[in-house]
Every structure is written in C-alpha cells, then in structure tokens.
Amino acid sequence: MLSIGEMSRRSGVKVPTIRYYEQMNLIDAPERSAGNQRRYTHAALDRLTFIRHARDLGLSLEAIRELVRLSENPAMPHDEAHRIATSHLAAIRERIARLKRLEKELTRVEANCHADQAGDCNIMQVLADHGRCETEH
Amino acid sequence: MLSIGEMSRRSGVKVPTIRYYEQMNLIDAPERSAGNQRRYTHAALDRLTFIRHARDLGLSLEAIRELVRLSENPAMPHDEAHRIATSHLAAIRERIARLKRLEKELTRVEANCHADQAGDCNIMQVLADHGRCETEH
C-alpha cells in the first residue's frame, strides 16, 4: 500500500491535488490506516497517472471523469473516447487560431510605434480604439 | 451621466463585471444618484472601453491596471507599455507552441486507433502511458 506522499512522488501530482481529486470524485476514497491516513493500491496509482497525463494533454476534469469511467469498462465501444478527443482537439485548434490573431495584431501594433511619450504610443492608442485594429479578435 | 446599464450596453462589459472592476480598483467609484445608483461620465466609458479592448487582446487585469495608470499620465515614456506588450506577446507565443504540441500529439493518437473496444483504444492506452507519446508536452 502507498501513502499519499508516495502517490505524489510517483505520479507527479501534488498531495493537496490528490485530496482534491478525491473530493471531486475523480478517484475513489482509499482505505485508511489505523491512524486514519490514506493507503492506496497500485491500481489507484495507475488511475492517478492516467489522470495526470490527460491533464498534461489539456483535458478538463469533466472530460477526464468520462474517460476514467470508460477505462473501467474496457468492453465498451471507444466512440466516446474519440468524441472527447475530437472535441478537445477542436477546442485546441480554436485557441491556437485566436492566439495567432492576437499575436499578429500585437506584433503589428508594437512595431508601428515611433512615439516618445505614452500619449502618442501606438499601443495605448490602439487599446483605446478597436477601430485601429486590423483584425477581429 | 450614464447608468451602469448604459455603460454595459455601450462597452460590451456585463453589469456585474463593471461592479467587479470597481471593486478591483480598475475603474474609479463613480458618483451616485439620489437613490444610490451609479452615474458615470463619458470619460469613465472611455476607460471601460479601453479595459474591454485590452481584455479582448488577452491582457491580464494586473497588466491592464498598469496600462490604465500610464494612460492617465500621457507625458510618461511609453517604455512600460512596450514592456507589458512584449511580455504578453512572449506568453502568447509560449501558449501557441504548447498548444501546437498538444494538437500534434492528439491528432496522431487519434488517427492511429483501429480498435473495436475501449480496452484496445489507442487514446486510452496513450493516456495510461506517456511513454507512448512522441513528444514532450
């Protein structure tokens, strides 16, 4: 059996976060020692590692909750896993697109400033008036 | 003088958010009507519009707070505005880079699945084991 500190070291998830996941019902409440400390199985470590990796890939806890449920029923069709992955991918692509627009706009704005004072600074003027932007964002 | 609803309609910032900005000292507490309702000047509307646009460009309220301070002292050098813009740009570029790595990994993982059941689904297997990933992320 593993203590919560062991779990943390092996999974890379911080101790308070593990307790938080338990509270959010992402992981099962484990057994306790005689002195009320958490004692985990290796299966619980695998679960936590799975969650950690999914978080690293940017999935929400809500999405992970569904994936965890799926991973417990390996006989189920994997459609739902793909649905989750696809919609996450779409969200990522949207965020990339938005950030690229912002990057472009900000780069242009900054390059176009030849002022001495804040009052004439192109950045300040663009911020005050979206009409000076070249793109929507 | 403008009511808070007018301010909201004209700036696109929701009413509770305007009150929140006041609480966070991003905008000054306005005058009040006889019945204790907020009454704003057109200068306050300009300020709010500035904040809104900066938010749309992804700046944090902390960064905006500094920009607002700058915009009140138009005689100051604009170095600080550029420092803020540059560091924001760097953050945007980092986020783009990270999201692109995620996109690549997820696209590859999903395309490589030819399973029938969740137990064999490539997505689930990759999530369980980062060793199956091709990139760090």
Add this chain to the structure above:
DNA sequence: TCAAAAGCTTCAGTCTCTGGAGATATCTTG
C-alpha cells in the same frame, strides 16, 4: 524512545468573472 517528517482536516485564496436573492429606485404608460 523521541524528534522529524509526513499526514490529517478545514479554511481561505488564486483569477476573472457570473449569477441569484431580496430589497430599492427609476422609468413608462394609462
């Protein structure tokens, strides 16, 4: 055996809002 390390619970804070409850104010229409 006894101190250090690790664990426990509970609460508060992060950031940027957003929404609701219940009371009051203002505006519109008859």
Add this chain to the structure above:
DNA sequence: CAAGATATCTCCAGAGACTGAAGCTTTTGA
C-alpha cells in the same frame, strides 16, 4: 399621479483547477 415594469442596489456563492497555511495527529527511523 399611481401602478407596474424594468433597472439597480448589496451581499453572497460558485465556476475550474488547484494551492497553501494553521494547528493537530500519526508514522518513521536513528
């Protein structure tokens, strides 16, 4: 001018995903 509709007021809680501290108890290992 009165009634009814709309807007606003304050205060509080919740979202997501944690993170940290306070103050106490348990476990570990020299």
